[in-house]
Amino acid sequence: MDTVPDQTTQLPLAPQARNPGMGLDLDWIGRVQANTSAIERRCATLPGRRSIKKDHQAAWLLKAVSCIDLTTLSGDDTPGRVARLCAKARQPVRPDLLAALDLPNLTTGAVCVYHDMIAPARAALAGTTIPVAAVSTGFPAGLSPFHLRVAEIEESVAAGAAEIDIVISRRHVLTGNWQALYDEMQAFRRACGKAHVKAILATGELGTLRNVARASLICMMAGTDFIKTSTGKEPVNATLPVTLTMLRTIRDYHQATGHRVGYKPAGGISKAKDALIYMTLIREELGRDWLTPDLFRFGASSLLTDIERQLDHHVTGAYSAARRHPMG
Amino acid sequence: MTIPELFDSLDYGPTPESPAEALAWIESRGGIVGPFISDSWGPLRTDHDLRNPATGAHLAHMTQCTVEEVAAAVAAARKAQSKWAALTGHHRARIIYAIARLMQKHARLLAVMESLDTGKPIRESRDIDIPLAIRHFYYHAGMAQLMETELPDRAPLGVCGQIIPWNFPLLMLAWKIAPAIATGNTVVLKPAEYTPLSAMIFAEICQEAGLPPGVVNIVTGDGATGAALVAADVDKIAFTGSTEVGRQIRRATAGTGKALTLELGGKSPYIVFDDADQDSAVEGLVDAIWFNQGQVCCAGSRLLVQESIAEGFYTKLRARMETLRVGDPLDKCTDIGALIDPSQHAAITAMVEANTEGETFRSTAPDGCYYPPTLITGLSPANPLMQDEIFGPVLVASTFRTPSEAVQMANNTRYGLAASVWSENINLALDIAPKLAAGIIWINGTNMMDAAAGFGGIRDSGFEREGGWEGLRAYTKPANPPKSTAVPKRPRATDQIAPEGLDRTAKMYIDGKQARPDSGYSRVVHGAKGKLLGHVGDGNRKDIRNAVEAAAKATSWAKTTGHLRAQILYYIAENLAARADEFTVRLTTAGIPVKAATLEVETSISRLFTYAAWSDKLDGTTKDVPIRGFVLAINEPVGVIGAICPPEMPLLGTISAMAPAIAMGNRVVLVPSDIFPLAATDLYQVLDTSDVPAGVVNIITGDPAALADTLSKHMEVDAIWSFAEPALAKDIETNAATNLKRTWITRRDWIKSGEGRDFLNAATEVKTIWVPYGE
Numbered sequence A: 001m002d003t004v005p006d007q008t009t010q011l012p013l014a015p016q017a018r019n020p021g022m023g024l025d026l027d028w029i030g031r032v033q034a035n036t037s038a039i040e041r042r043c044a045t046l047p048g049r050r051s052i053k054k055d056h057q058a059a060w061l062l063k064a065v066s067c068i069d070l071t072t073l074s075g076d077d078t079p080g081r082v083a084r085l086c087a088k089a090r091q092p093v094r095p096d097l098l099a100a101l102d103l104p105n106l107t108t109g110a111v112c113v114y115h116d117m118i119a120p121a122r123a124a125l126a127g128t129t130i131p132v133a134a135v136s137t138g139f140p141a142g143l144s145p146f147h148l149r150v151a152e153i154e155e156s157v158a159a160g161a162a163e164i165d166i167v168i169s170r171r172h173v174l175t176g177n178w179q180a181l182y183d184e185m186q187a188f189r190r191a192c193g194k195a196h197v198k199a200i201l202a203t204g205e206l207g208t209l210r211n212v213a214r215a216s217l218i219c220m221m222a223g224t225d226f227i228k229t230s231t232g233k234e235p236v237n238a239t240l241p242v243t244l245t246m247l248r249t250i251r252d253y254h255q256a257t258g259h260r261v262g263y264k265p266a267g268g269i270s271k272a273k274d275a276l277i278y279m280t281l282i283r284e285e286l287g288r289d290w291l292t293p294d295l296f297r298f299g300a301s302s303l304l305t306d307i308e309r310q311l312d313h314h315v316t317g318a319y320s321a322a323r324r325h326p327m328g
Numbered sequence B: 001m002t003i004p005e006l007f008d009s010l011d012y013g014p015t016p017e018s019p020a021e022a023l024a025w026i027e028s029r030g031g032i033v034g035p036f037i038s039d040s041w042g043p044l045r046t047d048h049d050l051r052n053p054a055t056g057a058h059l060a061h062m063t064q065c066t067v068e069e070v071a072a073a074v075a076a077a078r079k080a081q082s083k084w085a086a087l088t089g090h091h092r093a094r095i096i097y098a099i100a101r102l103m104q105k106h107a108r109l110l111a112v113m114e115s116l117d118t119g120k121p122i123r124e125s126r127d128i129d130i131p132l133a134i135r136h137f138y139y140h141a142g143m144a145q146l147m148e149t150e151l152p153d154r155a156p157l158g159v160c161g162q163i164i165p166w167n168f169p170l171l172m173l174a175w176k177i178a179p180a181i182a183t184g185n186t187v188v189l190k191p192a193e194y195t196p197l198s199a200m201i202f203a204e205i206c207q208e209a210g211l212p213p214g215v216v217n218i219v220t221g222d223g224a225t226g227a228a229l230v231a232a233d234v235d236k237i238a239f240t241g242s243t244e245v246g247r248q249i250r251r252a253t254a255g256t257g258k259a260l261t262l263e264l265g266g267k268s269p270y271i272v273f274d275d276a277d278q279d280s281a282v283e284g285l286v287d288a289i290w291f292n293q294g295q296v297c298c299a300g301s302r303l304l305v306q307e308s309i310a311e312g313f314y315t316k317l318r319a320r321m322e323t324l325r326v327g328d329p330l331d332k333c334t335d336i337g338a339l340i341d342p343s344q345h346a347a348i349t350a351m352v353e354a355n356t357e358g359e360t361f362r363s364t365a366p367d368g369c370y371y372p373p374t375l376i377t378g379l380s381p382a383n384p385l386m387q388d389e390i391f392g393p394v395l396v397a398s399t400f401r402t403p404s405e406a407v408q409m410a411n412n413t414r415y416g417l418a419a420s421v422w423s424e425n426i427n428l429a430l431d432i433a434p435k436l437a438a439g440i441i442w443i444n445g446t447n448m449m450d451a452a453a454g455f456g457g458i459r460d461s462g463f464e465r466e467g468g469w470e471g472l473r474a475y476t477k478p479a480n481p482p483k484s485t486a487v488p489k490r491p492r493a494t495d496q497i498a499p500e501g502l503d504r505t506a507k508m509y510i511d512g513k514q515a516r517p518d519s520g521y522s523r524v525v526h527g528a529k530g531k532l533l534g535h536v537g538d539g540n541r542k543d544i545r546n547a548v549e550a551a552a553k554a555t556s557w558a559k560t561t562g563h564l565r566a567q568i569l570y571y572i573a574e575n576l577a578a579r580a581d582e583f584t585v586r587l588t589t590a591g592i593p594v595k596a597a598t599l600e601v602e603t604s605i606s607r608l609f610t611y612a613a614w615s616d617k618l619d620g621t622t623k624d625v626p627i628r629g630f631v632l633a634i635n636e637p638v639g640v641i642g643a644i645c646p647p648e649m650p651l652l653g654t655i656s657a658m659a660p661a662i663a664m665g666n667r668v669v670l671v672p673s674d675i676f677p678l679a680a681t682d683l684y685q686v687l688d689t690s691d692v693p694a695g696v697v698n699i700i701t702g703d704p705a706a707l708a709d710t711l712s713k714h715m716e717v718d719a720i721w722s723f724a725e726p727a728l729a730k731d732i733e734t735n736a737a738t739n740l741k742r743t744w745i746t747r748r749d750w751i752k753s754g755e756g757r758d759f760l761n762a763a764t765e766v767k768t769i770w771v772p773y774g775e
Helices: A026-031 A036-049 A054-066 A079-090 A095-100 A115-124 A146-158 A170-174 A178-192 A209-221 A240-257 A272-285 A303-316 B003-009 B020-028 B067-086 B089-105 B107-118 B122-150 B169-182 B197-209 B223-231 B243-253 B278-289 B307-322 B342-354 B403-410 B426-435 B468-473 B541-553 B562-578 B580-589 B594-615 B650-663 B683-688 B704-713 B726-738 B757-762
Strands: A068-071 A110-113 A132-135 A163-167 A196-200 A226-228 A262-264 A298-300 B048-051 B058-062 B154-156 B159-163 B186-190 B216-218 B236-240 B259-263 B268-272 B300-306 B359-362 B374-377 B394-400 B418-422 B440-443 B476-478 B508-510 B513-515 B522-526 B532-537 B629-637 B640-644 B667-671 B697-699 B719-722 B742-745 B764-772
Touching: A026 A209, A036 A240, A036 A272, A036 B122, A036 B278, A054 A068, A054 A272, A054 A303, A054 B003, A068 A079, A068 A303, A079 A110, A079 A115, A095 A303, A110 A115, A110 A163, A115 A132, A115 A146, A146 A163, A146 A178, A163 A178, A170 A178, A170 A209, A178 A196, A178 A209, A209 A226, A209 A240, A226 A240, A240 A262, A240 A272, A272 A303, A298 A303, B020 B058, B020 B107, B020 B197, B067 B154, B067 B159, B067 B186, B067 B216, B067 B223, B089 B107, B089 B122, B089 B169, B089 B197, B107 B122, B107 B169, B107 B197, B122 B169, B159 B169, B159 B223, B169 B186, B169 B197, B169 B236, B169 B468, B186 B223, B197 B216, B223 B243, B236 B243, B243 B259, B243 B726, B268 B278, B268 B403, B278 B300, B278 B307, B278 B394, B278 B418, B300 B307, B300 B403, B300 B418, B307 B359, B307 B374, B307 B394, B342 B394, B394 B403, B403 B426, B418 B426, B426 B440, B426 B764, B508 B541, B508 B683, B541 B640, B541 B667, B541 B697, B541 B704, B562 B580, B562 B594, B562 B650, B562 B683, B580 B594, B580 B650, B594 B650, B640 B650, B640 B704, B650 B667, B650 B697, B650 B757, B667 B704, B683 B697, B704 B719, B704 B726, B719 B726, B726 B742, B757 B764
Parallel strands: A068 A110, A068 A298, A110 A132, A132 A163, A163 A196, A196 A226, A226 A262, B159 B186, B159 B236, B186 B216, B236 B259, B268 B300, B268 B418, B300 B394, B374 B394, B418 B440, B440 B764, B640 B667, B640 B719, B667 B697, B719 B742
Antiparallel strands: B048 B058, B154 B476, B359 B374, B508 B513, B508 B697, B522 B532, B629 B764
């Protein structure tokens, strides 16, 4: 039984106001602490503390689908490959299953591609509300000339990307150049205009959880709409400790400013069970409000297949096989 | 709800663990639990009614064991003991290993039964209680295997009576039984009257594992059965439970020679410094005070937050409390289950409602035996809720300004079980840990436990350790114990006076100065043939008071280096050696033959060297526990030790008590031999010339029984040793219950066996410091 009634859960969620950012507060950055062992303990015990079964689990998994940024970021992407991905985004789960689950119009949260694939993606998604997200700013390393990185954002926005996933300059974090990181993020946000911006921290390259927390706060202060863990190209991508660290900075930022910033773990989440654990962590640390595509996305590709199989099992009672679910 | 509705609400939904198998287990055993003695069950009677605290539903009936039934269990244990101890360590290890394996196989049954019986969340019994209990048996299977080679000088105590509480029934059973049987003891265990069910499954596991009959016996019943066990023919009582019952057991066993381990209550501080990872510290509190509904002896129940961050920290904490789920213990999403019994609910409610100070915040709980997580901020140390153990999910909080004030507030308690320190500054954290008066310190963590690490407290939280090598001390004794020696006869007074040159006035030695006895009276000292040799002061309770005050004040001795303490002990030896002839002559005037007197003086000098040597060598250890981090076991001084020296060997007896105590950083109040105190009073000048800081050694002459009475009742005295007449033991140990001071009663040959590990152990407490790390 839920003994802490959440008053907001039954209300329709209003579209999120964007994060306007704030001045760079270096005192705050200086106070940031992250105790790795304690954070790991919280993450290790969480799956034992919350369990989601049956209809509830199906509903949570459907929510996960609605929050997926279905992604292809390969050098060999072609319009045909992207069209296939977009078809999957429009119909992420077999229609018979969605009908049985009473959510026939479910789509993924977005489709995420490189700049050159924006146009094919837009074409393939015509007639839907599914946004196209483009990785940008010299993704994944972010080491191309600054003016080109800004220009890349502008071109992608012009090409119709509704969301831009930028990569931060890791060197600014590693050298403690917070002002430079703040300025860079502000410039990227400005360049995005109406498009929403997700700041990829590449947490696997930041060395410590404290750096993750500091970089998260700087990007939020500079006005990012989302903070995102990884490009998917680093040796270590999304992890629960990194997630918990980032969620806690989102909570602190919200507490201090009233602005809600979204969260996107990317890379390495491929199982339905893992998705539930991430969502549980968000529900516990940030609350139900954050579990909406406006404030939460999974950057994933193979996760969807596993979720489909679980949903199939939920509907039919029999374990499913991947080949029975259309590929993306 | 429909799936689209759930898609919006994202509720967790019910995820109940089924009680069916556990209930069927009870049913299949006739619905009654009772004693397990020498491998057979019964008698089974319906004396007690066991209820599920979460629902109030009947679970089973239980026998209330009588004095005779307890005696039968003890007799069965006695009968089995020598055979069990005679098995090879490997043989015992195989059986204990089998117990661990079988517990693992029945882990879910044990977990569900534990939650049914106690009301604790299934998450905790499944993920914490049962795995830790199993780990304890694995660990101690290894101890059985290694005992012969690693502890060749130790032997089992014999039959151990063990009384455990209702908050962790199986885990406490494991903590008690595993080390006892690993070292060759046999046991009679009494589970708490509320929670015997997991012990019943355990008894069946023992049978399956091939444990010989009588090695583990279980008696069921309430406090009366426990009292019968304490009074029975056992060699040891190990008790975990309330401080009040601990005191009763201390009194009941006083003077009986029964070994005693007490794990009692606590009011453990949880200190959050301004540089802590506050979110992690908040989460730590969930594991500290909202673990097992706060019914945990080592719960971090007293929050001390640095003033500069307090409001923000409380805000985070209150937000976290809102997401705690209180309810059905068998639901996998439950954080906080039911209290053990409505009486516990009433007790907690009464304590909290009596409070009128501070600001109370509570989240919600369902009706029934549930209590909402509660935070009371803005309390001062004077508030009873900051001093008394609540044993429920109620956290009380106060603020401090500086690290030293944090230590002061943390230590302002009768208890001394555990403490948590949260700071990202390693210098600060490691500086604070040794200063906290507690047996267990967690740095940036809380409620961490493992079989390899010692667990146990100081002060009113009890004594002895459970777990690790140090835990085995409490279940073993020297294989070749020192032979007890007879107390010498007192000389009969005559009216002869021994001519001794210029009259000397022996006073008390208090705070580094000679002080006249408060009473203004003197005691006559006679030689062996009854001649009057001189006078010493007739010490009284005020002299003891002054001496203890001086000793308590000399705290810097505990913090000084082992090297410096060694230097001072060597210096005492040097100065004693310089006056060896004088001391030898002095001893001969007491009728001690020259050869014996010479040996006594020489041995005294050697003994001082022994403890000078030990001063910087009783190393602590690091423990191999399954976390990333260090767990340090450091040997800390006990504090102020009162020692009643043996009546014989007046010089060596005094040195034998003084030297180990001060070598380990304690301060002592010595009551020297009343037959010939002049050998001790002669030491004043030796101490004065040896740079012994004031208050470290205090000597009060007088009637040992009267002085021991005052010393053993004194709340500032942390331990009392008696090497005098065995008749004093009962009074001393009875009085020691007041503040649960450690006691050590021994008589021995002071030349042959008057030094060594036993003395060092008595002079130290193991403090376990958990230092998880990682960046």
